[in-house]
Ligand SMILES: Nc1ncnc2c1ncn2[C@@H]1O[C@H](COP(=O)(O)OP(=O)(O)OP(=O)(O)O)[C@@H](O)[C@H]1O
């Protein structure tokens with residue numbers, strides 16, 4: 001079992017995209033996965049198709065009031081905990097006893113039910129992110145291949161060291177993940193070369209890079225990951241390769257059918273997904 005926080009203080013670096021798609025990829029490889037949305041923006045919660053206004057329990061209810069863990073099933077083996085949009089959550093958390101340990105203590109009794117728990121963090125430093133890092137085994141840093149993307153990395157590293165020293169000595173860096181990568185731009189190549197020569201990140205930059213892909217913008221609107229939106233897209237290949245790099249596991253034969261069939265079970269009228277399955281069948285013949 002491993003808990004991984006996905007965090008970068010740079011907004012729009014690809015944190016939520018990574019949680020949704022890496023999580024789905026790990027599930028395709030056969031792992032039992034829980035995704036936790038800890039960002040009050042609720043982008044992952046939206047992507048999972050959860051309605052924040054429906055009154056069903058969320059991470060915040062659980063952390064503040066206890067009760068049963070609000071775990072919802074995406075597919076058999078892939079689960080999520082949604083967040084609420086409660087702007088006062090951090091103030092409430094601040095008043096709690098052992099306020100930095102709340103998430104860790106809540107996860108403790110359930111974590112053995114999963115192989116991987118991925119936490120989608122906010123770009124804002126604060127008590128919620130401290131809780132996430134304190135509850136985690138490792139930190140995965142998505143970093144956009146664009147100007148200013150290194151902004152926030154220094155502060156992130158300071159917080160990482162601080163949390164390791166004060167409360168969670170086992171916290172490691174899972175890796176830096178280059179996102180929105182474009183092989184044909186000098187900037188993407190320069191940034192990769194620079195990162196790989198920084199002593200702090202040496203050996204920590206994932207071999208797999210997530211290429212720029214329009215499908216990542218399109219899929220959340222339909223509450224899909226890229227695997228259900230377009231299983232042949234670069235984005236699906238890249239996140240599956242990342243899951244393989246992290247786990248050293250190999251993808252099963254016929255893996256594209258796994259997310260499409262699971263989605264179709266829940267949404268039997270989805271013509272787009274039916275068409276993708278037909279195309280896969282044609283190629284097989
Ligand atoms: N590899 C990619 N190629 C193209 N677009 C991408 C890629 N990864 C993410 N995006 C897009 O970039 C935007 C920001 O991504 P995302 O929401 O995952 O970032 P974030 O770090 O979670 O942002 P925030 O800091 O606001 O929480 C989204 O519109 C997403 O669809």
Ligand SMILES: [Mg+2]
Pocket residue numbers: 015016017039043120121
């Ligand atoms: Mg996000």
